[in-house]
Amino acid sequence: MAEALVSSILGLLTTxxxxxxxxxxxxxxxxxxxxxxxxxxxQAIHAVLEDAEEKQIPDGSIKLWMVRLTEAAYxxxxxxxxxxxxxxxxxxxxxxxxxxxxxxVCSCLARCLHKVQVVNRYDIGSEIREISRRLDAIAEEKNxxxxxxxxxxxxxxxxxxxxxxxxxQLFGREKVKEDIISSLLCGSSEEGSDIKTISVVGMxxxxxxALAQIIYHDGRVEQHFDNRIWVCVTDFIDEKNVAKAIxxxxxxVENSRAYDSFQLQHLLKGFADLSKEKxxxxxxxxRKETVxxxxxxxxxxxxxxxxxxxxxxxxxxxxxxxALAGRNEKECENLEDVGKKISKRCKGLPLAVKTLGSLxxxxxxxxxxxxxxxxxxxxxDIAEKEIFAPLLxxxxxxxxxxxxxxxxxxxxPEGHVYRRDNIIYHWMAQGYLGLDGDQDLExxxxxxxxxLAARSLPRFCDAKTCYExxxxxxxxxxxxxxxLSFKRAxxxxxxxxxxxxxxxxxxxxxxxxxxxxxxEENTVTYEALRTIFKQAKLLRTVDFxxxxxxxxxxxxxxxxxIHLRHLNLNGNEKIKRLPESMCExxxxxxxxxNHCILLEKLPDGIGKLINLLYLETYGCNxxxxxxxxAGRLTNLKQLCGISLRVDxxxxxxxxxxxxxxLNHLQELxxxxxxxxxxxxxxRRAKFENKTHMKEVLVTSREQTLDTDNIIRLFxxxxxxxxxxxxxxxxSNRYSLPEIGMIFESIL
Numbered sequence: 217m218a219e220a221l222v223s224s225i226l227g228l229l230t231t232x233x234x235x236x237x238x239x240x241x242x243x244x245x246x247x248x249x250x251x252x253x254x255x256x257x258x259q260a261i262h263a264v265l266e267d268a269e270e271k272q273i274p275d276g277s278i279k280l281w282m283v284r285l286t287e288a289a290y291x292x293x294x295x296x297x298x299x300x301x302x303x304x305x306x307x308x309x310x311x312x313x314x315x316x317x318x319x320x321v322c323s324c325l326a327r328c329l330h331k332v333q334v335v336n337r338y339d340i341g342s343e344i345r346e347i348s349r350r351l352d353a354i355a356e357e358k359n360x361x362x363x364x365x366x367x368x369x370x371x372x373x374x375x376x377x378x379x380x381x382x383x384x385q386l387f388g389r390e391k392v393k394e395d396i397i398s399s400l401l402c403g404s405s406e407e408g409s410d411i412k413t414i415s416v417v418g419m420x421x422x423x424x425x426a427l428a429q430i431i432y433h434d435g436r437v438e439q440h441f442d443n444r445i446w447v448c449v450t451d452f453i454d455e456k457n458v459a460k461a462i463x464x465x466x467x468x469v470e471n472s473r474a475y476d477s478f479q480l481q482h483l484l485k486g487f488a489d490l491s492k493e494k495x496x497x498x499x500x501x502x503r504k505e506t507v508x509x510x511x512x513x514x515x516x517x518x519x520x521x522x523x524x525x526x527x528x529x530x531x532x533x534x535x536x537x538x539a540l541a542g543r544n545e546k547e548c549e550n551l552e553d554v555g556k557k558i559s560k561r562c563k564g565l566p567l568a569v570k571t572l573g574s575l576x577x578x579x580x581x582x583x584x585x586x587x588x589x590x591x592x593x594x595x596x597d598i599a600e601k602e603i604f605a606p607l608l609x610x611x612x613x614x615x616x617x618x619x620x621x622x623x624x625x626x627x628x629p630e631g632h633v634y635r636r637d638n639i640i641y642h643w644m645a646q647g648y649l650g651l652d653g654d655q656d657l658e659x660x661x662x663x664x665x666x667x668l669a670a671r672s673l674p675r676f677c678d679a680k681t682c683y684e685x686x687x688x689x690x691x692x693x694x695x696x697x698x699x700l701s702f703k704r705a706x707x708x709x710x711x712x713x714x715x716x717x718x719x720x721x722x723x724x725x726x727x728x729x730x731x732x733x734x735x736e737e738n739t740v741t742y743e744a745l746r747t748i749f750k751q752a753k754l755l756r757t758v759d760f761x762x763x764x765x766x767x768x769x770x771x772x773x774x775x776x777x778i779h780l781r782h783l784n785l786n787g788n789e790k791i792k793r794l795p796e797s798m799c800e801x802x803x804x805x806x807x808x809x810n811h812c813i814l815l816e817k818l819p820d821g822i823g824k825l826i827n828l829l830y831l832e833t834y835g836c837n838x839x840x841x842x843x844x845x846a847g848r849l850t851n852l853k854q855l856c857g858i859s860l861r862v863d864x865x866x867x868x869x870x871x872x873x874x875x876x877x878l879n880h881l882q883e884l885x886x887x888x889x890x891x892x893x894x895x896x897x898x899r900r901a902k903f904e905n906k907t908h909m910k911e912v913l914v915t916s917r918e919q920t921l922d923t924d925n926i927i928r929l930f931x932x933x934x935x936x937x938x939x940x941x942x943x944x945x946x947s948n949r950y951s952l953p954e955i956g957m958i959f960e961s962i963l
Contacts, residue, residue, distance in 0.1 A: 392521070413517070414497070572610070620646075622668055688709070749777060911938075912937070926940065
């Protein structure tokens with residue numbers, strides 16, 4: 217984490233220096249010496265961080281030094297981001313257009329100088345000097361630990377992919393699998409309508425989940441049972457929510473909010489009768505024998521199956537499939553001896569085998585493989601050493617940039633489903649995929665996810681092992697509070713139980729960089745949101761997606777979050793308005809307003825969000841038009857749910873020609889308004905310049921806009937997938953799976 221932070225700061229210093237060189241008004245003065253010394257210190261520290269990362273595990277003093285360094289690096293990155301943001305503000309006038317300082321007029325100069333005065337109140341220079349002194353002491357202290365400079369782990373190459381053999385059937389569990397399937401499919405007359413349960417018990421990494429997945433997807437099981445449901449039970453899910461998950465699984469619904477509370481109560485009432493149907497089965501996996509024994513007491517027909525470790529021979533067979541794949545005969549001979557020794561270190565745990573096999577497979581030189589075998593990590597006195605030692609080895613082999621992405625995965629609670637893209641957008645907001653403005657950040661994020669998945673790492677990132685991440689379960693009422701004052705929390709995920717309110721106060725929220733709420737039909741008071749936004753001014757990610765906690769409007773204090781990159785309000789159905797102050801969020805990259813069904817309008821000054829990449833308003837049925845200023849969002853890559861006129865250049869409503877400068881668009885989901893296509897608007901839209909466009913999805917509010925007219929409209933887009941949808945109104949929203957597809961054409 218520290219290494220990636222230091223790299224980010226060095227990059228920010230370069231960016232700021234370049235921007236300041238272009239400005240005729242300097243925002244921060246008299247810090248040149250501190251900034252130069254800061255750069256030298258960071259470069260010296262950066263050279264030894266790879267060595268410090270590993271040595272901090274057995275050496276507590278190095279670990280404390282790393283914590284102090286990480287805290288100082290976080291603070292410095294925040295100050296530099298504030299400085300960079302202030303420079304961006306100088307480029308924007310009150311109406312959202314670019315201000316050319318070299319050819320400025322008096323009114324523009326006055327506005328810019330006013331902004332300089334506002335920035336001076338932040339006293340950026342003073343903060344830089346204070347943190348620079350802290351880093352002086354940290355740089356000097358590093359000499360005590362005799363840290364060696366060594367090259368950092370290189371990033372994975374662009375487009376590079378690692379192919380791993382499919383070992384799902386090589387876990388040595390064939391007989392166990394067949395026995396369980398036989399028991400699930402067969403029943404005796406004695407069982408009657410009682411449910412049979414099978415509890416698979418074993419330690420972490422022994423392959424319980426993998427075995428259950430193989431059985432769940434076995435063709436014989438799929439054919440035998442009318443319905444199959446997979447439910448993940450964690451510490452944060454109570455009995456009622458487990459029952460809900462089962463019911464929703466039976467109904468094929470992804471989110472409980474598809475039903476109102478009365479419908480859910482009715483479904484839950486029928487759950488007992490449904491479960492007693494003859495032939496129902498439960499396959500349970502658990503690490504705790506007490507859970508399996510409890511099932512044995514509760515259920516008349518319950519079997520407990522301990523899942524044993526694999527033999528050394530089986531471990532070597534699996535590991536060799538991974539480590540030797542794609543190698544020639546000579547390489548296989550050279551690797552076999554050390555590979556067998558490493559396989560014995562796996563202690564019969566399939567996950568350890570897969571992790572170390574994948575790690576070994578990425579090494580081409582004998583010394584690299586010997587380093588894995590002789591690592592100091594094997595000597596650590598840690599709980600469940602058999603599984604955590606291999607994971608630590610794999611973790612420290614990661615490039616530092618991927619390492620911090622992996623750690624951030626601890627903000628996502630176990631058992632909670634997140635979209636792949638959403639994880640990547642979170643990483644982007646935190647700056648883990650590169651500096652703002654870098655190209656192909658999404659592609660890099662997908663590569664990172666694939667890289668982590670190949671090593672089986674994401675599911676083993678625990679918030680308990682990441683001091684800067686807190687997952688808090690809120691069980692009490694609105695007068696409760698979350699206390700982070702004794703923690704170095706930078707990321708907070710709050711889980712609120714049904715019927716409970718978010719606390720009115722979060723102590724120690726000043727350093728938070730991400731705030732995620734996972735909730736079930738609760739509300740947060742307007743004052744509570746005001747307090748949070750006043751406290752947590754360093755937030756880069758605010759994710760309230762599908763929480764439905766916001767009633768009516770969001771406080772204007774949202775505009776104070778000048779570092780904010782990611783704002784997800786998806787599914788907050790009660791929001792009617794957004795504050796105009798949010799147009800001051802010049803760093804915002806991602807804004808998701810999908811299914812905010814009562815939202816009536818977007819802020820008029822939305823064009824000031826010059827760094828916005830993704831704007832999603834799908835399912836906002838009351839949002840009849842976009843502001844004209846949206847045409848200034850020239851960095852947009854995805855525009856979803858926009859409604860625009862095609863018949864004329866409307867004075868207030870967003871029209872087709874206002875797409876003129878949005879030349880980075882890749883995806884466009886658009887609803888067309890107007891009785892005829894205006895040729896002048898088509899020409900003004902300049903579709904021929906939108907060379908990045910990949911997909912256009914079109915709906916039409918007017919029957920007179922026939923298919924031929926629409927195809928003619930988008931003709932300049934070459935090689936783009938064009939989809940037409942008929943608008944079928946369902947319940948209170950347009951839901952994509954329920955919309956009838958007319959046809960698709962490739963232009």
